[in-house]
Amino acid sequence: MRDVTATDQTAQTPDQVLDDALKALAERSYFSRYPESPSPRVYGENAAPEGLSAYEAHLGKPFEGLAGAFDGSSVGDEVSPYGPTLGVAYPHLDVDAAMQAASTAIPAWRDAGARKRATVLVEALDALNERSFEIGNAVHHTSGQPFVMAFQAGAPQAQDRGLEAVAAAYAEQARVPESVTWEKPGKGEPLRMRKDYRIVPRGVALVVGCNTFPTWNAYPGIFASLATGNAVVVKPHPRAILPLAMTVETLQKTLQDNGFDPQLVQLAPEADGEGLAKTLAERDEVKIIDYTGGPGFGGWLEREGAARGQQVYTEKAGVNTVVVDSTDNLKAMLGNLAFSLSLYTGQMCTTPQNIYLPKGGIDTDEGHVSFEEFGQKLGGAIGRLTGDDEKAVEILGATVNDDVRSRAGSLASIAADAGGSVVADSREVTHPKYPDAVVRTPGLVGVDVAARDAYTTEQFGPVTFLIGTDSTQQSLDTFAETVRRHGAMTASVYSTDEGVLDAARDAAVDAGVALSENLLGQVFVNQTAAFSDYHGTGANPAANSAYSDSAFVAGRFRVITARRHV
């Protein structure tokens, strides 16, 4: 089915793939194993229609083929943000039996060693890549992402992040020798001992998925925990189960094909409001938690997890920031920003929320632009990008929940509360194919830097603040201070002044967030590239971890030494 000649990488053995990935991780330059283009030239002529059919074949039926210890009930009431009901029923775990099964599966996986685990996981990622269109459709209809984005972020880019986690985990484990002879010189005979180092997993790892990026935000944790020998229980968001069900199914099959217990990975779907994540997090067997979601439950997991000796990796919420000082390409800057704000209706954890610029305006290649003019021009750029409903939905996707919809509909009151004004309202777009989808364009609210309460709270969805400051220096100071306190996944700066860029880099270091500078083309602040850009830093309250630095993998395993004289 797949056009093998299009990417000669596919002919590699898993060992070769791992070695390439290790090299790429060390170099941090461009690397991707899984092509992000959904073009038929890459994935084959039939890949798209077959993937869609495969997706549709799941609808309105029980999801069968998962291995697991089930309690006989089923859950699942996913409804696409585009309207259709998915109608897939998933078997519900018997938690006691599932924990037992996971624990039983661990020893053989642990004893297989880091390299074997890594190569099996490469196989699983390759197998997931074969299902990219099927999974892309599932992500599209659970997250509401536009299709191309759902395909890219939900399949190949998530797979690359998974491979990165496998490589990072392997690199860390490979530093521990299997066995050494230790010889301590002494007065007489030297003391000689043989020391064997066994890498052991922590236990069962719980991965709590989110609604907006069900695979992309789950793969790093799933693959890092498996690569270090743990068993994984995947608890998807109740409205985004299907992409992770497909993922678990593929992982189970690859594990089984390689002689391992498929129950090393289990799917733990829940009914909306069941609270299964908490139940699972409180299990003694669970030693690692990866969580993407709101700060309330995330903070509870961190606190209680520490008390239970768990390693907890969280990505919560923040206030992503752009500092605009000046530009030599106003049009390109506005275009880049408009796209960043519009993509998936601002429902990315990386979408800018706060744009700081001086109340006195900015210097540009088109002359001085006042604060008000900047707002109008940015609103205009968004309008041009999203003016055609049919094209707009391919960028905006659909709103994922009522919270986002309500926010999109109340810009005037958000502005009023902040003592500001609506600069560009969020427009309702009619989806040409899905009339039930609620599609909105991003809205802009102008406020004064004094309106801290408004812009230091995450406004998830299509709300962006244009924040008028006294100077770029105040913009940078406020940026650093608010991010240090409230967190951020991303930041960017526009300036023609090297001194300002230097100051912005220092502010980003103070804030603990990565910085993109003068993005004018086809790279957007919301996007990070596996093997090169860290997603998150762990250095501010938005996330205590980064995909994938060494801290993201080092806590997932331990080393047990056995020593004896020889």
Added chain:
Amino acid sequence: MRDVTATDQTAQTPDQVLDDALKALAERSYFSRYPESPSPRVYGENAAPEGLSAYEAHLGKPFEGLAGAFDGSSVGDEVSPYGPTLGVAYPHLDVDAAMQAASTAIPAWRDAGARKRATVLVEALDALNERSFEIGNAVHHTSGQPFVMAFQAGAPQAQDRGLEAVAAAYAEQARVPESVTWEKPGKGEPLRMRKDYRIVPRGVALVVGCNTFPTWNAYPGIFASLATGNAVVVKPHPRAILPLAMTVETLQKTLQDNGFDPQLVQLAPEADGEGLAKTLAERDEVKIIDYTGGPGFGGWLEREGAARGQQVYTEKAGVNTVVVDSTDNLKAMLGNLAFSLSLYTGQMCTTPQNIYLPKGGIDTDEGHVSFEEFGQKLGGAIGRLTGDDEKAVEILGATVNDDVRSRAGSLASIAADAGGSVVADSREVTHPKYPDAVVRTPGLVGVDVAARDAYTTEQFGPVTFLIGTDSTQQSLDTFAETVRRHGAMTASVYSTDEGVLDAARDAAVDAGVALSENLLGQVFVNQTAAFSDYHGTGANPAANSAYSDSAFVAGRFRVITARRHV
């Protein structure tokens, strides 16, 4: 003063030392930079008397020469476990000003880069090595360790652990390139970006020292945090301030000599009961905590630290275990065990507390030995080792606090509570030089495996349980289960049966503790060697960290990327 020819290592540059240490860490075989022998042939003829004089010069005086933001008051009421009052008064920090000073000191240290930091810290360790006899005396008179042990564990071995932490931290940072060009192929021109990766510290690191190993247990955290660019505040145990005051003084001098702010390291002595560790832990500036001490406060630090986004490394308490199945050298086994139990009166976090053996006895090269005979013979071995008071104190040292003394004096009631019997009582030894020192030999209490409540609680000090089981299998099962639940820093096994040794290795993996097998000579289960043996594993409740695996260093820094088109 130091005999340079005795160790040609001293002629190396800090860069060479770092490279050797990195190689040693990767190989995990024998490596030591700082000679553990206090012999005049190694450290020079005058080193011992000069070190003693240097120590004595501190007594009865204010400790001067520390840089720091002080509040004008002074604290310090250290009394040697051997009797003498130290009478050293230490300046007390002004916490607000100290945090400000630490934060101010960070940027230049951060921007110096990982390699520069590592080599400066090697210099500091070399300078600490020059003070080994002085520090050894200070450890001797605060911990109560016998002098040779205080010298070895308190000075060269602590320095080696410090160097190991520096190497581990550097290795982890060195994996992140400083700058790369990222080039993504596309339809037209490739997308090209320059990406700069800046390693940034977490902030201020708090190191909470303990009474029994003031330097050895503090150096890994101090040096790992400094090596990753953090500032460090060292809060010593109120009864063991002097060794860390000397340490901070030397670090400050080396930092200053290299052009850095000495307040990158500050000493935070407190009066007994002041609760300064809690005050410091609750500061916003504090992002890392290293703690050695009781599980109550340690658990609080873990829980509250997670809520505050701190990285918390703890070593708390556990029940160290020996499983005795059989031996082909009864005499050597008993000698090795007797020494392990006697060294520093069982006041090591690594001293065995629980010895499991079958109620039916064990097979040995001297024939079958019953459970009762084993107890008598082990008691006899302890008696022979500690029978001569003058020699005994050089192994036992002095009891460190009333808690230990009270336990040593109440073996009969401990035995009665556990439904067991005293097999060998703890004997009071008269110190020939220090009549006020309370010196005790280890006591043995025989109990049945059913008496879980007794032996699953840490009995810090000279109390060891001989636990009668139905079989070696039950010994191993109970070992794994109790350690998984209650933690352990060490475990060992004696058996002539390869099958039992294999089963013991599996039990140790289940328990999450390192295993020593059939120790008969001059290696003791309580001792770990830097660069080769991990101290702790992080895999059981006794400690959430290990000196020094990658998890011990990876969480102490973050990476901040700045990217832009080129």
